[in-house]
Amino acid sequence: MAPIQVCVIGCGRAGMIHARDYAGGVRGARLYAIADPSEQARENAQAELGVEHVYADWHEAIENPKIDAVVVVTPTAMHRDIVVTAAEAGKHVFCEKPMAASEAECEEMIAACDKNGTKLQLGFMRRFDESLQHARRAIDEGQIGDVVLVKSLTRGPSHPKPWMYNVRESYGPIGEVNSHDLDTLRWFAGSEVRSIFAQGGNFRSPEVADEFPEWYDTVTMSLTFDDGKLGLVDGAQYVQYGYDARVEVLGTEGSILVGQQPRETFVVTGSDGQVRRPMNNSWTYLFREAYQREDQAFIDAIVRDEEPAATGHDGLMAVRLVNMGLQSLLENRVVVDDSRA
Numbered sequence: 580m581a582p583i584q585v586c587v588i589g590c591g592r593a594g595m596i597h598a599r600d601y602a603g604g605v606r607g608a609r610l611y612a613i614a615d616p617s618e619q620a621r622e623n624a625q626a627e628l629g630v631e632h633v634y635a636d637w638h639e640a641i642e643n644p645k646i647d648a649v650v651v652v653t654p655t656a657m658h659r660d661i662v663v664t665a666a667e668a669g670k671h672v673f674c675e676k677p678m679a680a681s682e683a684e685c686e687e688m689i690a691a692c693d694k695n696g697t698k699l700q701l702g703f704m705r706r707f708d709e710s711l712q713h714a715r716r717a718i719d720e721g722q723i724g725d726v727v728l729v730k731s732l733t734r735g736p737s738h739p740k741p742w743m744y745n746v747r748e749s750y751g752p753i754g755e756v757n758s759h760d761l762d763t764l765r766w767f768a769g770s771e772v773r774s775i776f777a778q779g780g781n782f783r784s785p786e787v788a789d790e791f792p793e794w795y796d797t798v799t800m801s802l803t804f805d806d807g808k809l810g811l812v813d814g815a816q817y818v819q820y821g822y823d824a825r826v827e828v829l830g831t832e833g834s835i836l837v838g839q840q841p842r843e844t845f846v847v848t849g850s851d852g853q854v855r856r857p858m859n860n861s862w863t864y865l866f867r868e869a870y871q872r873e874d875q876a877f878i879d880a881i882v883r884d885e886e887p888a889a890t891g892h893d894g895l896m897a898v899r900l901v902n903m904g905l906q907s908l909l910e911n912r913v914v915v916d917d918s919r920a
């Protein structure tokens with residue numbers, strides 16, 4: 580069978596991770612093209628990966644009938660237009676998270692893929708992380724009894740970019756780092772989130788507090804699920820000590836812990852009795868294999884004609900939960916999703 584010909588649209592930080600995967604290592608696929616309006620990004624991708632077809636305008640790429648699938652890794656505001664146009668052209672679609680700016684856009688994207696019979700996989704790579712998959716299997720096998728509480732945290736090391744301080748546009752850490760945790764909570768709980776109460780504060784950037792009084796760099800969220808389970812999320816940016824992602828599941832008969840963060844496996848013990856090991860400092864490193872596995876899974880879903888493990892519905896629900904979380908934080912109240920009541 581001929582390989583699935585992939586075009587990566589948007590070759591920045593995350594786009595190049597996918598492009599590298601498709602350039603080598605994903606069975607049954609080949610990196611056929613890239614598209615990016617930035618000359619620098621195109622040159623970098625071509626120099627590193629030797630891509631045959633290079634486009635400045637994604638519309639032209641989508642018109643090429645030899646492209647079977649697109650991987651959409653542009654800034655989020657463009658996801659809707661690219662995904663709908665690609666689906667209309669019969670291309671299978673992988674779309675990075677957050678899926679889009681609003682639930683209405685997510686619904687349009689899902690409808691376009693459904694109508695045209697094309698796959699739509701969302702970039703929740705944690706669903707492909709081996710340790711998290713083991714944890715999910717342990718839950719399914721009843722190893723900890725019934726799930727009672729799912730806790731997940733993500734903290735990033737880097738200084739916020741200036742555009743992030745307006746949380747009504749960027750959502751702040753709830754959107755930047757916690758959309759993954761919110762997806763993990765739904766995945767492990769096997770139920771939808773009914774309510775969220777979020778609280779936060781600006782602890783590390785006092786210099787922007789006057790101009791951006793709503794900016795928060797740290798947030799906690801307390802959640803309930805439709806079936807009564809409980810959830811806890813914490814998120815933070817600019818923690819400086821490293822990239823930290825951990826999950827704990829409490830059951831009626833045990834608990835599961837996922838999340839060791841060493842960058843290397845060596846440990847140094849000095850004469851002072853202190854134990855030292857290098858801390859992981861980037862999501863690109865911590866989830867490297869998870870990205871490879873999600874890229875392989877996208878091709879497998881196309882070839883086997885199966886539903887992807889992270890769907891458009893998962894993307895839409897994450898957008899809904901991020902919106903609920905921010906609303907709760909800004910209005911200091913519990914926000915309830917009663918759409919299923």
Ligand SMILES: NC(=O)c1ccc[n+]([C@@H]2O[C@H](COP(=O)([O-])OP(=O)(O)OC[C@H]3O[C@@H](n4cnc5c(N)ncnc54)[C@H](O)[C@@H]3O)[C@@H](O)[C@H]2O)c1
Nearest residue numbers: 589590591592593594614615617620652653655675676677
């Ligand atoms: N799954 C994850 O954990 C994860 C991690 C990082 C980023 N992301 C998501 O991936 C997307 C990209 O983020 P990033 O950090 O790589 O951003 P980035 O700024 O590093 O890269 C974006 C790239 O898109 C290009 N671009 C802009 N307009 C374009 C257009 N019209 N057509 C094609 N390309 C265009 C830019 O030139 C740039 O090269 C965002 O939706 C982001 O939220 C997901």
